[in-house]
Every structure is written in C-alpha cells, then in structure tokens.
Amino acid sequence: MGRLQELRTIGNSMDTVTLQEKLSQSSLLLKKVHSLLALVQKLCEALKLRLQTRNEILSRFLVFDPNSTMHSFDAAQRQEFGASYAVN
Incomplete structure (x- = not known):
C-alpha cells in the first residue's frame, strides 16, 4: 500500500504543477x-x-436641407460643376 500512496502523491504533485502552469498562462x-x-x-x-x-467642420460649411440631396443639380449647375473639374 505504501507504493500506491507514493504514486498518488507524485501524480497529485504533477497535477498541481500542471494546474499552476495553466493558471499562470491564463493570467x-x-x-x-x-x-x-x-x-x-x-x-x-x-x-x-x-x-x-469632422461633423463640426462640416456643419460650419454646409446648410442641411432635408428636401434636397448633394446630387440634385439642375442642368446649369451640372455643366458648371463638370467644367470646373474637367481636365483637358
């Protein structure tokens, strides 16, 4: 019975070391x-x-109109906008 108890003690101490290592890794x-x-x-x-x-800067330069969109240009505005950005 002494040998069995000795093996249990060794097994328990190995389990404790493994558990401590895993706990350290988890921490x-x-x-x-x-x-x-x-x-x-x-x-x-x-x-x-x-x-x-950004929103503060934009709010200084843009007036929000819920009835229009940024892309709703009339024909003259479209032509002016296109001409100002044309690269020829």
Whole structure:
C-alpha cells in the first residue's frame, strides 16, 4: 500500500504543477486581453473625437436641407460643376 500512496502523491504533485502552469498562462493571457481592450477603447475614443470634429467642420460649411440631396443639380449647375473639374 505504501507504493500506491507514493504514486498518488507524485501524480497529485504533477497535477498541481500542471494546474499552476495553466493558471499562470491564463493570467498572462488575461492581462494581454485587458491591454488590448484598453487600446481598442482609446482607438474608439480617438475615432469618436475625430468624427465629432469632422461633423463640426462640416456643419460650419454646409446648410442641411432635408428636401434636397448633394446630387440634385439642375442642368446649369451640372455643366458648371463638370467644367470646373474637367481636365483637358
């Protein structure tokens, strides 16, 4: 019975070491995920700020008319627009 107990003790200590290694790896992975999420949050905040700035700039130069679209030019405007960007 002594040999069986000795083998159980060795097996349990090996399981403990393996479990500790896996726990350490999981902890390291969790720290990396946390860092990555912090970077994603900073990126989202920067993009949000950029979008707000862009919208503020556009609102200064554009007057919003819900009854028209940017592409609804009359014939004279189309010709003027086309002529101003023609490359010949």
